[in-house]
Amino acid sequence: MTSAASVRRVRLHEWREVRDLRIEAVGDPDASIAFLTTTAEELARGDAFWQARTAGAAMGESGAQFVAIVDDAWVGSATVLLREPGSRDHLGQEVVVRRADVVGVYLSPAHRGRGILGELFAGAAEFAAGRGTDALTLDVHTENLRAQAAYRKLGFTPTGVTFTSVIGPELEMRRPFRAAVPG
Ligand SMILES: CC(C)(COP(=O)(O)OP(=O)(O)OC[C@H]1O[C@@H](n2cnc3c(N)ncnc32)[C@H](O)[C@@H]1OP(=O)(O)O)[C@@H](O)C(=O)NCCC(=O)NCCS
Numbered sequence: 001m002t003s004a005a006s007v008r009r010v011r012l013h014e015w016r017e018v019r020d021l022r023i024e025a026v027g028d029p030d031a032s033i034a035f036l037t038t039t040a041e042e043l044a045r046g047d048a049f050w051q052a053r054t055a056g057a058a059m060g061e062s063g064a065q066f067v068a069i070v071d072d073a074w075v076g077s078a079t080v081l082l083r084e085p086g087s088r089d090h091l092g093q094e095v096v097v098r099r100a101d102v103v104g105v106y107l108s109p110a111h112r113g114r115g116i117l118g119e120l121f122a123g124a125a126e127f128a129a130g131r132g133t134d135a136l137t138l139d140v141h142t143e144n145l146r147a148q149a150a151y152r153k154l155g156f157t158p159t160g161v162t163f164t165s166v167i168g169p170e171l172e173m174r175r176p177f178r179a180a181v182p183g
Pocket of ligand 1: 033035108111114115116139141144145149153
């Protein structure tokens with residue numbers, strides 16, 4: 001099935017949509033092997049948090065959030081974050097080489113299996129490629145087999161790095177920008 005979604009970067013005023021899609025995502029049945037935060041944590045955040053997050057996601061130079069929209073409904077999202085050498089990543093590790101990490105990957109159940117993920121990642125790659133990086137990197141729970149399969153279809157391969165986060169065992173995957181995507 002092909003996508004009929006429109007994919008674009010979020011806009012400054014869309015903090016309510018950003019909030020609502022994140023709250024939907026962390027309520028997904030697979031959320032415990034997909035996201036580092038819980039529904040309770042997301043619901044506890046005030047409007048100012050979502051406004052600030054959306055400002056960065058829409059206008060920032062160090063990250064961008066891409067969303068998929070079908071018939072005016074927000075049905076998917078992926079965020080790319082640039083990590084600078086010397087900074088600490090989301091796991092507290094020191095970043096050695098500038099990196100582009102994709103986080104917060106989510107599609108509403110009715111819109112899975114339609115190729116929308118590839119369009120979200122194309123947006124992330126385009127953003128990162130213009131900012132001194134040569135690959136996208138992401139972390140995925142070892143039991144999240146659907147996500148791993150989806151990432152492999154998009155050309156990602158495991159780097160060999162494994163670690164334990166707050167949600168359990170995870171592995172790192174990476175895709176150079178010019179990688180051939182398996183047909
Ligand atoms: C992960 C996610 C974004 C993937 O998007 P998607 O549109 O569902 O992905 P696709 O359907 O293109 O690819 C998934 C592949 O896994 C396969 N698959 C489904 N369930 C599977 C399972 N339990 N084990 C192995 N493979 C599985 C699908 O058949 C498909 O392969 P195919 O196209 O060859 O049939 C989406 O499923 C999602 O939002 N899941 C919940 C949140 C999440 O896990 N986010 C990722 C956090 S790292």
